[in-house]
Amino acid sequence: MTRDDLIALLREQTPACGPARDALVAGADFVVWDGLVPASRHAGVFRGRMRHSSKRGHTINGLAESVAILRRAREAPLRIGSIDALDRSSWFTIFLNSTATEVVACCGGRRPTREPAETPKCAAPPGR
Template sequence: MLREQTPACGPARDALVAGGTFDISDGLIPASRHAGVFAIRIRTAARRGHTVGGLAASVDILRQAGDDHVLTGFIESADRTSVFTIFLNSAATEVLACAGGPRPQPPQTPEDAPE
């Protein structure tokens, strides 16, 4: 189901094949609501200097889906260094979009910096 819907789908598929975990949250939510939330995340990530693979494409896909209800899934790599959010149709038979990639590293404080 994870094809090339967005640039993050390939890496998410690779994370699963390599032993990552997958979970789907309970409940259907209108795609347009997800689009609004994830549009804010684009701006927040940019302010922090992070990029999230496939996020802008996912927002576009969710906006186009409008009031269609979607399920949200999560993929985490086996080593926990990458995390992805996937959006599935209401029957969980099709991946609509995927966003994510390497977890951002927390900013280092002078005390944390290597010597």
């Protein structure tokens, strides 16, 4: 799959598709894996991610919509892919049909920022 192919496949399946497409146009790295997994399995995994991210106060664009789409797809075999912005500020997970000719769903967005850890203050060892 080429970059242009994937850009063309990302339409408005979920709110994350536009930003994922923009990241690809800007040169983001991407990969689409060959393996096929039933949509229902992806739905279960990403439903768990939705609960986890909610507890942490993180918003993942298109996640709820993607989970709903995956649940409706039931046992349909899907490929999964990833898009990672060049500056690593955002990421996206894409779900494609078995022939990688249609994006079924997409979720992702800006990576959560972490507060820098406070540097521990260490005392000099005795005798120095």
